[in-house]
Amino acid sequence: MHPIVIVGSGLAGYTLLKEIRKRDTSTPVTLVTADDGVFYSKPNLSNALAAGRSATALAGASAQKMAADQQATVLTHTRVTAIDTQNQRVQTGSGALDYGKLVLALGADPIPHGLSGNGTAAVLAVNDLADYAVFRDALDGKKRVTVLGGGLIGCEFANDLVHAGFTVDVVHLGAWPLERLLPVEAGRRLADGLAALGVTWHFGRTGRSVESADAGYRVTLDNGDMLAADVVLSAIGLRPRTQLAQAAGIPVGRGIQTGRLLETGAPNVYALGDCAEVEGQNLPYVQPLMVQARALAATLTGTPTPVVYPAMPVMVKTPAHPVAVLPPRLGASGGWKVECGDTGICALHVDDNGRLQGFALTGSETGRRNTLVKELAA
Ligand SMILES: Cc1cc2nc3c(=O)[nH]c(=O)nc-3n(C[C@H](O)[C@H](O)[C@H](O)COP(=O)(O)OP(=O)(O)OC[C@H]3O[C@@H](n4cnc5c(N)ncnc54)[C@H](O)[C@@H]3O)c2cc1C
Known part of the structure; x- marks a missing residue:
């Protein structure tokens, strides 16, 4: 019997594995992940600094422990490079793997910042625990941080950084933060709360270039304004990882397209979490992926269960407001x-x-x- 193969060890992949095991302890499950497979909760990455928590402190169970606890095989540092939907086989850097059912829990990639200049390689994005370790090292002994993007993640990092004593500039294209989620009055109140803590806002602006200067960097904005920074953090958004599915002929839109049973356009291939577009909606938050994981675990263990979302408010972790x-x-x-x-x-x-x-x-x-x-x- 070929195993259920889950690709991805983020919250989506591991939550699904746990939900499957609550229902069924005998079906073989193999989880394949490009990273080290350490369990962690991604939302903690944007409020750990002020709490003094390092990347090591945020790390939960190792891949070996997850495998033992969940009676599964976990293959770490193993990237899936192709899917053969006809023969139900995935190709990895270390060989092929047959699947009975395949679940894509691939997450999302940071959108490239598009800046020019000799400092671009130093622009950071924090989208997983390994990124966070790099970010913390970069901040060591430093003072000034420029955050590109005033969406949910940019605002949370700005709050965390300023709370931890850094000088923070936020460059945001919109006229107020989170303008796609919040009406102007609410967005302005959030901006004021962060400004009162010391965040400097640059609304209606984008970054144009980043150059090395004075042991740090000079970020030039599209209006010619220049900001001095020791660390530049890009938080301009994420886009679902769809390339693997697309190359296999699986329909994708903004994310990997699925119906309410989370089945993709290919037989026995499913998707959930940040990479999935479920009936036209990509919801890159924890609560939706938990609902998806519970429903999909039921479906994969013999009880087809469509995803039905409750009302799911998003909490923005900005204690300033x-x-x-x-x-x-x-x-x-x-x-x-x-x-x-x-x-x-x-x-x-x-x-x-x-x-x-x-x-x-x-x-x-x-x-x-x-x-x-x-x-x-x-
Ligand atoms: C800083 C930050 C703060 C956040 N705060 C909140 C919050 O407060 N509340 C909230 O609801 N949401 C929050 N979110 C969003 C939430 O964290 C995500 O929706 C969720 O963690 C996504 O989980 P995932 O498993 O879908 O993706 P990921 O965690 O990105 O996991 C993807 C996995 O797929 C693997 N992978 C990718 N491609 C391959 C491949 N080809 N082969 C093998 N493995 C592969 C990766 O290695 C990784 O293990 C936050 C996000 C960020 C970045």
């Missing part, structure tokens, strides 16, 4: 109704009939999220 957001569905009618209090913003997205479609809460208003989630569920 916390944010809880549940964006309305794409194309939802209606608009934002915003109430601004002294200590937070409550923005409700309501449709033309006054029904709640989503929300954005900041500061003290984040305490209302559970009540609103219940209202949405009803």
Whole structure:
């Protein structure tokens, strides 16, 4: 009997493995990963600095321990290079592997920053534990950090860095942070909260080049402004890893396309987590991948179970001014109704009939999220 082969040891791959084992201890499972297979929780990467936690402190169980605990084979430092969907076989750097079912849990890649100049090789992105170790080494003894991107990850790193005593500039193309998730009032409040801690914002700007200068770097913006930095962190977004699937003829859009059973366009091939586009939606957060992993484990062990998402607010880890957001569905009618209090913003997205479609809460208003989630569920 060929095993279930899971590709990827991020939260999606390992959560699926654990969920399979809760239901079935006998089906052979092989997890293949390009990295060292150490278990860790990725959201911790953007709030570990102020808490004084190193990359080593963030590392959980080793690949060997995960394999033993979950009665699985875990192949580390093994990249899958091709999928033969006809013969149900994957090619890796160290040989071929037959599968009964194949699950792609490949994650997402940082979007290239596109800067020019002789300092580009030093621009960092933090998307896994190994990146985080490099980032921490780069920060050692340094003072000034330029963050490119004021989305969720950029804001979280800015808060963590400034809290840990660094001088932080954030360069953001939008007119306010998280502009695709938050109405302007909520975004401005978040920006103000971070500015009060010492973050300097450069809205409506992108980085053009990065050059070595004075033992650090000079980042030149598209309007000619120059920022001095010891470390440059790019957080301009992630894009699902689709190349492997695409090369195998599996349909991809923004992510690897699946239906509600998480099956791709190829027989016995499934996808979940950051790499997946489930019925047109790519949701690169932890809660959706947990829901997906539970449903897929049931499907793979004999009970076909479609993914049904509950209302899933996203918490932005910016203690300077916390944010809880549940964006309305794409194309939802209606608009934002915003109430601004002294200590937070409550923005409700309501449709033309006054029904709640989503929300954005900041500061003290984040305490209302559970009540609103219940209202949405009803
Ligand atoms: C800094 C940061 C903070 C975040 N904070 C939050 C938060 O607070 N809340 C929240 O909900 N979400 C947060 N997220 C998002 C969340 O962490 C991700 O949605 C989630 O971790 C993605 O898990 P994944 O397993 O899909 O992908 P990944 O963790 O990227 O795992 C992908 C795996 O696939 C492997 N792989 C890729 N290609 C191959 C190949 N060809 N062959 C073999 N192996 C391969 C990789 O080595 C890796 O093991 C954050 C993300 C970041 C970067």
